[in-house]
Amino acid sequence: AQRVTQPxxxxxxxxxxxxxxxCNYSYSGSPELFWYVQYSRQRLQLLLRHxxxxxxxxxxxxxxxxxxSFHLKKPFAQEEDSAMYYCALRSFQKLVFGTGTRxxxxx
Amino acid sequence: DAxxxxxxxxQVTQFGKPVTLSCSQTLNHNVMYWYQQKSxxxxxxxxxxxxxxxxxxxxxxxxxxxxxxxTSFCFLDIRSPGLGDAAMYLCATSSPRSGEQFxxxxxxxxxx
Numbered sequence: 001a002q003r004v005t006q007p008x009x010x011x012x013x014x015x016x017x018x019x020x021x022x023c024n025y026s027y028s029g030s031p032e033l034f035w036y037v038q039y040s041r042q043r044l045q046l047l048l049r050h051x052x053x054x055x056x057x058x059x060x061x062x063x064x065x066x067x068x069s070f071h072l073k074k075p076f077a078q079e080e081d082s083a084m085y086y087c088a089l090r091s092f093q094k095l096v097f098g099t100g101t102r103x104x105x106x107x
Numbered sequence: 108d109a110x111x112x113x114x115x116x117x118q119v120t121q122f123g124k125p126v127t128l129s130c131s132q133t134l135n136h137n138v139m140y141w142y143q144q145k146s147x148x149x150x151x152x153x154x155x156x157x158x159x160x161x162x163x164x165x166x167x168x169x170x171x172x173x174x175x176x177x178t179s180f181c182f183l184d185i186r187s188p189g190l191g192d193a194a195m196y197l198c199a200t201s202s203p204r205s206g207e208q209f210x211x212x213x214x215x216x217x218x219x
Contacts, residue, residue: 032206044150044197044210086149090206093138093157097149 002027002091006098013077014106021072021101023061023087032090033070035061036097039083047072047085057081077105110134111211113198119217120188128183128214130198139181140208141173142197150197156181157203185216193218 003026013019025031035047048056050063050070061072070087082105087098112131120126130139138157142150154163156175170192172184185192198211 034207043212044199046207046209049207093155093162093201093203094140094152095208099149100147102147 002089002096004087004089004096004098006085006087006101008101009099010102010104012104012106015079016076019072019074019077019081019103019105021085021087021103023070023072023098025068025070025087025089027068027089027091031063031065031070033061033063034088034090034095035059035070035072036086036088037083038086044086077103079105079107081105111198111200111209113196113211113214115214116212117215117217119219120185121219122190123187126185126188126216128185128196128198128216130181130183130211131179132198132200132209133179134200134202134209135178136200136202136209137178138201138203139175140197140199140201141171141181141183142199143192144195144197144213153183188216188218190218192216 140155
C-alpha cells in the first residue's frame with residue numbers, strides 16, 4: 001500500500017540553523033514525490049518535486065530509493081520558512097499526503 | 108491570473124441543513140479534487156473527477172456528494188452536515204501529465 005510517513009509533527013529551530021524535514025514512503029513502483037507548503041492563512045502550494053531536481057527558496061530534496069526517503073533540507077533557515085510542510089506521493093491521479101511537519105523558525 | 112477559486116471562503120450552516128460549496132478553475136485542467144482538512148491534519152481526499160468520471164474514496168461518507176457540470180466548475184454538496192463535518196474544504200486541480208495539484212484557498216465550514 002502507498003504510504004507517506006513524516007515522523008516529526010513539530011520541528012523548532014533558530015534562524016540560521018540547518019533544517020531537515022524527514023519523509024519516508026512506501027510504494028511499489030517508481031515513485032513521484034512532492035513537497036507542499038502551507039504558510040499561515042495561505043493556500044497549500046507546491047514547494048518542489050523530485051523530478052525537477054531544483055532548489056526553491058533554498059530548499060532541496062533528494063530522492064533516495066534505497067532508503068525510500070525524500071527528506072527536505074535547507075542549510076540556513078529563515079523566519080519566513082515557518083509553515084506546515086507536507087510530503088506527498090503521486091499515485092495515479094491522486095496524492096497521498098503525509099501527516100505534515102510544522103516548522104517553526106525562531107529569531 | 109489562472110487559478111483555483113473557492114466560494115464562499117467562510118460558510119456557516121446549521122446541523123442537518125444542506126450546504127453547497129463551489130470551486131471554479133481557469134487552468135482548464137481535466138482533474139478536480141475535493142479534500143477535507145481538519146485542524147492540524149493533512150488534507151483528506153473525498154473524491155475526484157477525471158473529466159466527467161467521478162471517483163469516490165472508499166471511506167467518504169454518503170453524506171458528501173459532488174457535481175461537475177463542466178470543466179471549470181465543481182461543487183461539493185453536504186446533504187446533512189453534522190458537527191464532525193466542520194472543517195476546511197479544499198478544491199484542487201491537476202493535469203494528468205503533470206501530477207502537480209493546484210489548490211484553492213479553501214472554504215471553512217462551521218456547523219452550529
